Amino acid sequence: MEPLTCYDNVAWEQSEYVSDNWLLQFLDIEVKRPIALFMLMHDSGRDSEFTTLKKGSFNIVLRMEFTHSATNIRFPQPGTAMFPEEKVENEVAVKRFISDQTSIPVPFILHSGTREESPLKLGPFIMMSHIEYTTSMYDALNTPGCPKEEWGVLDPNTDEDRFRLIYTQLAKTLLQLSKTAFPEIGSLTQVDDFSWEVNRRPLSMNMNEVHLAYQRNDSAESADDCRRKFIAKQLFYKLARDKKLFSPYDENAPFKLWRDDFRPANVLLNDDMHIACVIDQRFFGPTEADDPNEMWRERLGLLDDTQRCEIERLVERKLEEMGDRVLEWDPDEYTEEFRHELMRRAEEKAKEDLPRETENDTK
Structure with missing residues (x-):
């Protein structure tokens, strides 16, 4: 017997249905075009090229590539992430804080906004600089041929100098994060260009659990x-x-910056194995x-x-x-709205198909 609570598979299937269908719209040029124009309003360059970069577990990322640089825009997927507006606001504040207060390389935030401010009201968004990289710390240290679906195993043949280089950088990154200090537990809000406050509730990945x-x-x-x-x-x-x-000793301030998804897979490395960017069960079993x-x-x-x-x-x-x-x-408001939109489309399709079925029955 598993000591952990399983997911609600009925709600999970509904979430996947909403998310999968929401993603399909990004194949439509009439959806891509407004996004591309929106990005060009806030960033520009020569010889622009617009592409869908990747889909993750919680977001979809699209890229506008120029001759000498590139910009990404990221939307959270409805059906997979709760509190999307709050999630985006928190991430923007933390990225800007890290960029200003440390030397840890993170994407530069060009623009962000709510669903109402996004192209076609697709959802809250972040526009940020695209960081080129070669591999992740996880892949660089993992045993070659280790199946993706299994936990990684440190490659015993890893060169000692390479190992020391990578982990020294990670240690320096953690050391810088440990030096941050806040008077309360919660989420950051940027007050002005150079100051932040903790004035909202904390929001972690576990808060997505039921x-x-x-x-x-x-x-x-x-x-x-x-x-x-x-x-x-x-x-x-x-x-x-x-x-x-x-x-x-941990009950009172100062409190440290903490992230529950900080792991080797989110530390990106360039060709010479230097950090290019840092991206972003529980019972007594x-x-x-x-x-x-x-x-x-x-x-x-x-x-x-x-x-x-x-x-x-x-x-x-x-x-x-x-x-x-x-x-x-x-679900959140825009997940539920898109779910109703899918129901409306299904009803319209059923009405369109009904005359055809009747016509076929009479033949």
């Missing part, structure tokens, strides 16, 4: 699995409430010798009476939900 109590499908495999996960969450909450998850169906019973006594009563109410609801797999999600 909690046990609110996830409609696939959050529990059985009644005991539900009890085990609920108890784990309550115990974790108790540790956090009692301030036992961190050292007392059983050990291999533990029986997960018994672990929750051993920990039940650690909860108070109210929490123990809440377990059975949650188990009853989850068992009912396992009987019918219903779509229930709370």
Whole structure:
């Protein structure tokens, strides 16, 4: 039995449907043209060429290439990233802060804006300088031939000088980040050209995850699995409430800049292996010798009476939900708007196809 909560596959399929169809529109020249013209309004050069650069897990990137430089524009994909406006605002502020306060190479932000300010209202966006690179730190150190779907393994034949060069640079990068200091925990906002404040909530990748109590499908495999996960969450909450998850020295400012996706794959290297750019489960799970169906019973006594009563109410609801797999999600505004647009298109297509089917039936 997996100790982690699975994704809601019903909502996941709907998210993929929305995201995949949203991406298809970038094949249309009538969508590409306004984007290209928009980019040329904010950046210009000689012999421009517009291309779709790549699609990632959460964004699509398009590039305007000039003779001696290039510019990227990036849009978050609806259906894959929650809080897209907030996500873009935070990233712009952090990139500009790092660019101003450190020597860490990051893309230069040319322009950014909300969905309302974007071409064709495609979504919040960032326009930034394109950084040429040869490989990533992950690929440079990974064992050749290691399958992409598996965890990387450090190549034992890596030249020691190359290894030292790469890791020295990474250490210097982490050292610079460690020197940043903020009076509060949260997200950065740029006040003016040279100052930033922490005045918004923190936003991490884990905030995209759905909690046990609110996830409609696939959050529990059985009644005991539900009890085990609920108890784990309550115990974790108790540790956090009692301030036992961190050292007392970490409770007060200053707080450091932190990113939950900072890893070798996001450190890009040039030909001579120098850094070209830095781009951007959780329960008390059983050990291999533990029986997960018994672990929750051993920990039940650690909860108070109210929490123990809440377990059975949650188990009853989850068992009912396992009987019918219903779509229930709370997407952001522009994801939901695009989903309704897809439904409207499907209805129109069905109406168009109906006369043809009737005509074929009469033949």
